Amino acid sequence: MSWDWSYAAQILPDLLWGVWVTVVVTTACSAIALTGGLAIAVIGSTCGPAGRLCVRVMIELFRGVPILVLLYFGFYALPQIGVTLAPAAIGILVLGVVYAAYCSEVYRGALMTIPPGIHDACVALSLPTRVIWLRVLLPLAIQKSMPALINYVLVLYRQSAFLFAIGVPVLLARAQIAGYQSFRYLEPYTLAGLLYLLMNLPFVYLLHRYRMTNAGAHA
C-alpha cells in the first residue's frame, strides 16, 4: 500500500477539525490546571500542616496513576454514582485536575524561593493579607514559574491525545475514525502525527521569546 494523495486530501478537513477540538480542549485544560494549581499551592502554603498534608496526599495520588485509568474511571464509574457528564467535560476535568496537581508543585517551588524578607516587609508596611498575596507574592511566583508552566501546557497538549479513549473527537480520534472507515491507516495516522508535531511550533516560539525577553531583562 503506498501513499495516496487524493485520499489524504479527502480526510484532511476532518483532521483539521480534530486540530481545532484539540486546541479547544488544551485551552480548557490549561485554564483549569493553571488556576487550580495556583489555588492548591496557596492553600498548601497558608492552611497549616493539615492543609499541606491534604494537598500532599492529593498530589501523590494523582502522580502514581496513569491518566488513562483516571479517564476510564471518570467515564465508566462516575455515571454509576449518578454523575453524568459529556465525555469532553470528563476529559477536560481529569486532565485539568491532574495537571493542576503538577502545576501546584511549580507554584510551590516558586513561592519558596521568594525571600522571606519580602513577606516581612509587607507585614511591616501593615498591608492587608489579601493585598500581600494578590499584589506582591502571587505576581512574583507566577513570573518565576512561567517557563515551567508553559512546558506543562505543552505536555498537556500532547497528552490531550489520550482523550480519544473516551470518545472525545480530538485529532487522534479523527484519524482513527478515518482509518476505520476506509481500512487505510497510513495516511490518517501519518497526517495526524505531522499535525501534532507542527502544533508544537507555537509553543517553541513562545518559550524562545520568553527566554529572549528574560535574557534581555537580565543583561
Place this chain on the structure above:
Amino acid sequence: MMTAVFEYFPAILDGLLTTAIVALLSIIGAAIVSVLLGVLRNSGQMHVRAAAGGAVELLRGASALVYLFWAYYALPALVPELPRFDPFIASIAVLSLVGGAYGSEIVRGGLQAVPRGQSDACRALGLRPHQALIRVILPQALSQIVPGFASLAVDLVKWTSIVSFVGVQDVLYVANSVRSITYETTAVFLIVAALYWVLCLLVSLTFLAIERTLPLNRALRASRRPTELPLKGRPLSAQPLVLQE
C-alpha cells in the same frame, strides 16, 4: 458486592505481570537510548549534535500514544517488506524511544555537570575519548542522572497503560474486560489505580536504592566519614593524629 471482582483477581494479577514486564523492558530500553542520544548530543561534531537534537525534538513532539498508533498501524503499510510487528515489541520499542528522548536531556545535563577538568585530565593521561567517557565521566555523571531518571521511570510505568490499545493484555486491558463482564466499574478501576500506584512506588524505591550504590555517592559517603570524627568532643589540637579507624 465485590466478590465478582475478586473472582477475576488472578487475571488482573496476570495483567499486572505483563505491565511490569513492559515497564521493566521499556525502562531498560529508555536508559540505553538516553545514554546514546545524550552522549551524541554532547558530541564534538556539529552535525552529529544537530542530528541527535533533531531526533530528540521529533520524538518528544507528540505523545507516545500517537507514535504507537503510527508504528503499529501506519508503518507496516509504508514499508511492506517489514514483518508485521508484534504488539508487545512495538510497544516496548516506542516507549523506549520516546522515554529515551526525554532521558537524553537528563543524561546531557549530567554529563555537562561533570567538571571540565576531568575530561582534560583524561586526555592528559592519554585515555581515548570512549575510555574517558565510560570509565571516568559517566560514572561521575550518574549521581546526577539517576535521580532525574527515576522520575522518568515512574512516568514510563504510567505510559505503559497505552499498550492496551494495540492489544497487549496489560492490567488496564484485563481491567476493561473484567469491567465489561462484572459491571463493577468503581471497584475494578480503584483496584487498578492502587496497583499502578504501588508499582510506581516500587520503581521509585528501587531507584533510591540504586542511587545509594553509585560510585560517586559511595565515594562521597566514604570521604565524609573520617572527617566527621575529629569534630566531635575534644578540640582538634587534642585529637590524636589518626584519621582512619
